[in-house]
Amino acid sequence: MHARQRTASILGMVMTMLATLGVSLALAPPAHADQVITDIAYAPAQPAGSRGHLLDLYLPSGGITPRPLVIWHSGSAWSSDDGKAGAADIAAFLTSRGFAVAGVSVRSSAQAVFPAQVHDVKAAIRWLRAHAADYQLDPNRFAMMGTSSGGWLTEMATLTGGVASLEGTVGTTGVSSALQTGLAFFSPTDFLQMNAQNLPTGGLDHDSPASPESMLIGCAIQTCPDKVALANPVNYVDSNDPPIMFLHGQADFLVPHGQSVLLYNKIKTSCGNAQFISVPGADHGLSFVMDPAHFGSQTSYTTTNCYGTTQGGSPNPTWDTFANFLRGGLKMGTSCQVSYATTTWSDGFTASVTIRNTGTTPIDRWALTWSWPGNQQVTGAWNATVTQSGTQVTARNDSNNAVIGASSSTNFGFQATYSGTNAMPSEFRLNGIVCTAVSG
Structure with missing residues (x-):
């Protein structure tokens, strides 16, 4: 006992x-x-x-x-x-x-x-x-x-x-x-x-x-x-x-x-x-x-x-x-690089954005977010759905580019208006993580 x-x-x-x-x-x-x-x-x-x-x-x-x-x-x-x-x-x-x-x-x-x-x-x-x-x-x-x-x-x-x-x-x-x-x-x-x-x-x-x-x-x-x-x-x-x-x-x-x-x-x-x-x-x-x-x-x-x-x-x-x-x-991505290039005119511009998956796992569905440093306003986009609220912008994948394999990339573009300066955003986040930004 x-x-x-x-x-x-x-x-x-x-x-x-x-x-x-x-x-x-x-x-x-x-x-x-x-x-x-x-x-x-x-x-x-x-x-x-x-x-x-x-x-x-x-x-x-x-x-x-x-x-x-x-x-x-x-x-x-x-x-x-x-x-x-x-x-x-x-x-x-x-x-x-x-x-x-x-x-x-x-x-x-x-x-x-x-x-x-x-x-x-x-x-x-x-x-x-x-x-x-x-x-x-x-x-x-x-x-x-x-x-x-x-x-x-x-x-x-x-x-x-x-x-x-x-x-x-x-x-x-x-x-x-x-x-x-x-x-x-x-x-x-x-x-x-x-x-x-x-x-x-x-x-x-x-x-x-x-x-x-x-x-x-x-x-x-x-x-x-x-x-x-x-x-x-x-x-x-x-x-x-x-x-x-x-x-x-x-x-x-x-x-x-x-x-x-x-x-x-x-x-x-x-x-x-x-x-x-x-x-x-x-x-x-x-x-x-x-x-x-x-x-x-x-x-x-x-x-x-x-x-x-x-x-x-x-x-x-x-x-x-x-x-x-x-x-x-969860296929959200662990590291990334964003290349950003623009073609401008007097009060507008087009931007080409390339997202590169620099991690070792695939990304399945993505959202790229950034904030404008000025008064830029997105008016249209291709290869992504781009929405803007105030200075905050979110670009989400289309069905044809939802998956970015390891060491692979995808791109999208958009058109926007601006006045004054048109500086590149200081930070891009892909599914919440900060990407290395490169000016094209």
């Missing part, structure tokens, strides 16, 4: 640690989102009075619309039905970069066993996509992030698009639950190998009937391997999956680092698209894997189109790195 009580006490403390460390941040966040809508029910509560079918939305006032969306779920060892907690801190970093953020809760393992948690997050994705127009979200640019068990949920949601058995019937149906990219932190994958992968100094007994993994599956995991296999994101990997980034500390005491190694190796052999950042000396928590003390010591493993590369010391695990990956996965 005493041994069982002690084990339960230790597991309880571990679950608390998982919940706390999973959402702790490495840096103090900047100002929060401009609009916050809390406790949106994406499905009826189950059981009544529970929080597992609620989400919060954080919307920026600036940036392009419709907005790309990042869904967030905090880790808790599956012990909490309040996984949307912590999304405010994440939103503080991402809304300033033009992303909308949705903090999503799912049912705890005490309320429902697997696959209920996957059914829930897919229901939330379907609800958000069905209501995208209401919140100016881009239904074709949905990403997900999460820590620990939230990272597991991110990997499951990202890698199981189109898997009918994991859709469920919760909430809104008949809408796609697919994600376009995912970003996971220190996530479990193959529960059956966790004990063998524990650090030499020890770790959680994942095989225990009272372990978080056993509680999620509903049985002591070594006694029900077939059920456990269904909860392993590695088993759903194929070459058609969206790009995914995941990070893991090599000194993780709670979720062994080898769990992410398994996932990366499977994606690589399946000719998928992934980036795995391995951080030496880092334990379990965002504050550990993002600790600047580790910058330059991490190793990044990248696999694309059946070809893998290894890079030491770069990129550093920062919010800029994460935002850059999300932009690439």
Whole structure:
């Protein structure tokens, strides 16, 4: 009896640690989102009075619309039905970069066993996509992030698009639950190998009937391997999956680092698209894997189109790195150049604009924005739809030039009037990022 009580006490403390460390941040966040809508029910509560079918939305006032969306779920060892907690801190970093953020809760393992948690997050994705127009979200640019068990949920949601058995019937149906990219932190994958992968100094007994993994599956995991296999994101990997980034500390005491190694190796052999950042000396928590003390010591493993590369010391695990990956996965562009040339006459001019994608990922649909330094007024355009409000101008792609491949370019033109000076705009932004400007 005493041994069982002690084990339960230790597991309880571990679950608390998982919940706390999973959402702790490495840096103090900047100002929060401009609009916050809390406790949106994406499905009826189950059981009544529970929080597992609620989400919060954080919307920026600036940036392009419709907005790309990042869904967030905090880790808790599956012990909490309040996984949307912590999304405010994440939103503080991402809304300033033009992303909308949705903090999503799912049912705890005490309320429902697997696959209920996957059914829930897919229901939330379907609800958000069905209501995208209401919140100016881009239904074709949905990403997900999460820590620990939230990272597991991110990997499951990202890698199981189109898997009918994991859709469920919760909430809104008949809408796609697919994600376009995912970003996971220190996530479990193959529960059956966790004990063998524990650090030499020890770790959680994942095989225990009272372990978080056993509680999620509903049985002591070594006694029900077939059920456990269904909860392993590695088993759903194929070459058609969206790009995914995941990070893991090599000194993780709670979720062994080898769990992410398994996932990366499977994606690589399946000719998928992934980036795995391995951080030496880092334990379990965002504050550990993002600790600047580790910058330059991490190793990044990248696999694309059946070809893998290894890079030491770069990129550093920062919010800029994460935002850059999300932009690439969402096909928004990560770097660009704009060439601008004009032909003028007494009170008007025509402009030729060339957009070059200088990044390594394609851009699918674009909006180029700038502000006039004078009183220029656009009167017509070709190869783009150009609108102006005050001095603010937005050019959006036509159907024939929506996609700009890596190291490729497209162009459009417009006609405008002016008086006085007709200086070139000082800054161009493509889907929210600043481009290098070149005068033609």
